[in-house]
Amino acid sequence: MQLPDKVTGLFLVGVGIAAAYGGSLQPPVPGQQIGPEVFPMVVGIGLAICGALIALGIGHRFEEEAEADLAAHSDQPAPPERRSKAAIGLKVLLPPALLLFYVVAVDRLGFVPTGAAMVLATALALGARPKLAIPLALVTPVGVHLVFYKLLRVPLPDGLLPMPW
Numbered sequence: 755m756q757l758p759d760k761v762t763g764l765f766l767v768g769v770g771i772a773a774a775y776g777g778s779l780q781p782p783v784p785g786q787q788i789g790p791e792v793f794p795m796v797v798g799i800g801l802a803i804c805g806a807l808i809a810l811g812i813g814h815r816f817e818e819e820a821e822a823d824l825a826a827h828s829d830q831p832a833p834p835e836r837r838s839k840a841a842i843g844l845k846v847l848l849p850p851a852l853l854l855f856y857v858v859a860v861d862r863l864g865f866v867p868t869g870a871a872m873v874l875a876t877a878l879a880l881g882a883r884p885k886l887a888i889p890l891a892l893v894t895p896v897g898v899h900l901v902f903y904k905l906l907r908v909p910l911p912d913g914l915l916p917m918p919w
Contacts, residue, residue, distance in 0.1 A: 763809025770802030786907075793906060848879050864913015869895030 777794025807813065852872050860868045870891045877887035899917055902908045 759811060759814070760809045763805045763807070766805025766808065767802045768805075770798045770800070770805055772798070773801060774798030788906065845879055848876065852876065860911050860913070862913060864915050865899055865910035866895045866915045866917065867913060869898060 774795045775798070777791045777798060780789065780791035780794070782791065783789040852875060856868055856872060859871075863871075873894045874887055874891035877890055878884070882890070896917070899910055900919065902910055903917065903919055
């Protein structure tokens with residue numbers, strides 16, 4: 755079953771507004787300009803904006819043009835993907851499995867190795883080539899750690915690979 759873009763876009767707007775409102779309810783930290791309310795508010799506002807763009811159909815024309823251009827330059831139809839229903843069903847279980855993996859492994863391994871494994875598993879499951887997935891898995895957790903540690907001042911578990919900052 756596929757939902758129309760207007761429905762999913764408006765749902766994302768609602769989730770974004772709820773996240774921003776929930777973030778605004780967080781108490782500020784005395785003596786700091788950036789407190790715990792900033793991150794959920796920024797994410798919520800961004801999610802609401804993206805949801806509104808989806809609901810309004812902004813960018814949909816570019817997708818149609820790209821598909822038409824691909825069809826015009828392709829002399830053969832693309833081969834259908836051959837994935838079993840079991841493989842597709844396992845992809846649905848990936849997010850909760852990764853969440854459970856994070857809870858179990860982050861204290862022992864640390865944030866960076868755990869995050870690298872999660873990014874690698876997600877990228878490969880979504881069809882990324884290892885040539886892209888491996889560098890992404892090596893760089894992304896370090897960048898996220900840097901943002902949380904330096905900007906948000908939230909310590910993350912060091913584990914096996916402590917960061918130099």
